[in-house]
Amino acid sequence: MKILTLENVRKHYPAFELQDVSFSLEAGHIVGFIGRNGAGKTTTLKCIYNLVSPDGGSIKYLDKEIRSTEAFAKSEIGLLFGGIEYYPNKKLKAMTKITSSFYPKWDQALYESFVKDFGLDESKKIKELSNGMKVKYGLALALSHGAKALLLDEPTSGLDPVSRDELMDIFLRIVSDGEHAILFSTHVISDLEKSADDIVYIKGGKIIANETISSFEKKYEMILGEEEMLKGQDLSKLGYIRTHAGKFEFVVPVKENIVIEGATKRQATLEEIMVFLERGEGK
Amino acid sequence: MWKLLKKEFLLSLNPNVIIMGLLGITIAIPSYPAFVGFFYILGGLCSIMPRAAADKDLEYTAMLPIPKHQVVVSKLLLFIALELGTVLFTVPFAVLRVLVFDPQLFAAAQGDELASMISMEPSLSTFGFAFLIFGIYNILFFPWFYKNPSKINAPQLVSTLITMVISIVFMAVSMAIPALNFEALQTPLYLGIQLGILVGGLLIGGLLTFLAAKLASKHFEKVDI
Numbered sequence: 001m002k003i004l005t006l007e008n009v010r011k012h013y014p015a016f017e018l019q020d021v022s023f024s025l026e027a028g029h030i031v032g033f034i035g036r037n038g039a040g041k042t043t044t045l046k047c048i049y050n051l052v053s054p055d056g057g058s059i060k061y062l063d064k065e066i067r068s069t070e071a072f073a074k075s076e077i078g079l080l081f082g083g084i085e086y087y088p089n090k091k092l093k094a095m096t097k098i099t100s101s102f103y104p105k106w107d108q109a110l111y112e113s114f115v116k117d118f119g120l121d122e123s124k125k126i127k128e129l130s131n132g133m134k135v136k137y138g139l140a141l142a143l144s145h146g147a148k149a150l151l152l153d154e155p156t157s158g159l160d161p162v163s164r165d166e167l168m169d170i171f172l173r174i175v176s177d178g179e180h181a182i183l184f185s186t187h188v189i190s191d192l193e194k195s196a197d198d199i200v201y202i203k204g205g206k207i208i209a210n211e212t213i214s215s216f217e218k219k220y221e222m223i224l225g226e227e228e229m230l231k232g233q234d235l236s237k238l239g240y241i242r243t244h245a246g247k248f249e250f251v252v253p254v255k256e257n258i259v260i261e262g263a264t265k266r267q268a269t270l271e272e273i274m275v276f277l278e279r280g281e282g283k
Numbered sequence: 284m285w286k287l288l289k290k291e292f293l294l295s296l297n298p299n300v301i302i303m304g305l306l307g308i309t310i311a312i313p314s315y316p317a318f319v320g321f322f323y324i325l326g327g328l329c330s331i332m333p334r335a336a337a338d339k340d341l342e343y344t345a346m347l348p349i350p351k352h353q354v355v356v357s358k359l360l361l362f363i364a365l366e367l368g369t370v371l372f373t374v375p376f377a378v379l380r381v382l383v384f385d386p387q388l389f390a391a392a393q394g395d396e397l398a399s400m401i402s403m404e405p406s407l408s409t410f411g412f413a414f415l416i417f418g419i420y421n422i423l424f425f426p427w428f429y430k431n432p433s434k435i436n437a438p439q440l441v442s443t444l445i446t447m448v449i450s451i452v453f454m455a456v457s458m459a460i461p462a463l464n465f466e467a468l469q470t471p472l473y474l475g476i477q478l479g480i481l482v483g484g485l486l487i488g489g490l491l492t493f494l495a496a497k498l499a500s501k502h503f504e505k506v507d508i
Contacts, residue, residue, distance in 0.1 A: 049345075049346070051346075051351075051508040052507040052508065053504065053506075053507060070349075070351065071348050072348070074348035074349070079346060085339055086338060086339045086340070086343040087294050087295075087343070094293060095294070097293075098289065098290045098293055098294055099347070101286050101289070102286060102290075102347045102348050102349070103348060
């Protein structure tokens with residue numbers, strides 16, 4: 001079941017353009033939303049929540065346009081941008097009391113379990129929380145209002161490795177009922193590898209991949225060898241080539257069938273594909 | 284609607300704004316121009332948006348499960364509550380003033396000949412004008428501000444200044460026209476005029492505020508947060 005569907009979403013800014021962004025979020029799936037800073041991840045998430053008005057395209061929650069059922073859709077979709085930074089002088093308790101009153105499916109017991117698990121002190125003011133705690137507090141709110149879809153913009157930034165791992169477990173637990181879905185952006189690729197089924201990869205405002213991580217990885221290969229093996233090769237076709245201590249490595253699409261005599265090949269990892277694709281830009 | 288208002292009062296509102304509204308109590312001071320009682324809250328309203336910007340209130344509200352235009356409605360509800368609250372709060376003090384003090388005698392006893400000649404007393408028209416200036420402030424400020432909420436100063440400064448100038452005109456009119464004096468309430472014709480200003484001020488002020496909500500919401504729909 002498709003919980004969220006974007007079709008040809010467009011947004012034009014003088015210096016940036018979101019170009020026909022299309023993807024969907026299936027129930028029971030965790031999707032990694034990846035791309036460099038400024039690629040359009042946050043703008044896309046803001047379009048979904050009507051914080052940014054798209055110039056065109058369609059965004060549906062279940063089968064209905066989000067803009068025609070905005071309040072309902074927002075109560076069913078949780079959105080979190082990093083940590084909570086609102087009302088720095090207010091205590092968590094006061095924030096939660098007001099925030100929860102807007103959500104008909106608010107689960108206070110679940111919220112309290114997150115407060116306990118995350119070690120949050122509700123008598124503290126927002127400004128007294130560390131960055132990591134602000135993220136955890138935001139997650140506790142987003143995870144407690146009964147959302148079917150969770151859209152999380154870099155939810156693991158500022159979290160220590162243990163908390164990140166715990167969070168990935170929480171994500172897996174949430175989608176295990178087959179009714180919920182999570183889309184989260186991150187620059188920590190290992191987080192994706194732990195939990196995500198699929199990736200949506202955005203580059204320069206365009207979706208360049210929307211598939212399972214394994215199928216995406218299978219499309220690219222890493223070629224490694226000694227620098228002297230590159231002599232006589234047409235390097236202009238190879239994108240970004242990393243050289244160090246007399247050795248080279250680069251990532252190319254498998255379909256290009258690049259052969260360099262003496263060099264070895266292996267399947268590229270998601271992180272390697274991202275780095276080499278992005279750094280190869282304009283080469 | 285009540286949830287939004289509760290959110291505004293518990294999360295967004297600086298308590299000092301309420302204190303500014305409470306300064307409407309000055310309407311009870313003999314020989315003090317009654318209309319000035321409403322100036323303080325205008326000053327207080329000016330502090331709401333800068334504080335909201337520091338608190339990222341707009342971003343928080345837009346993330347709540349409400350349609351985008353209700354972000355505007357939420358803030359306008361707060362302004363209306365403070366404006367109406369100030370008017371209602373001043374009513375008993377206005378009544379107290381006119382019941383306890385004979386305005387003309389008090390002014391004369393103070394040796395203030397000018398004050399004894401013109402009326403600065405609260406009357407029904409004072410409140411009609413109050414509703415009107417709040418409506419004017421709302422229609423000036425809200426549609427302008429919600430075109431680009433990141434710029435607070437110009438809409439706030441200009442809206443407040445224009446409202447203050449119009450307020451001074453109303454104040455002068457109230458003092459200069461005998462039909463608008465408190466004493467004139469005993470004359471049925473003047474009572475009718477004052478009631479007309481009261482009801483007219485309420486209706487026109489309400490209409491201007493309604494238009495402010497419509498226009499500001501329309502502008503804000505196009506704003507990218």
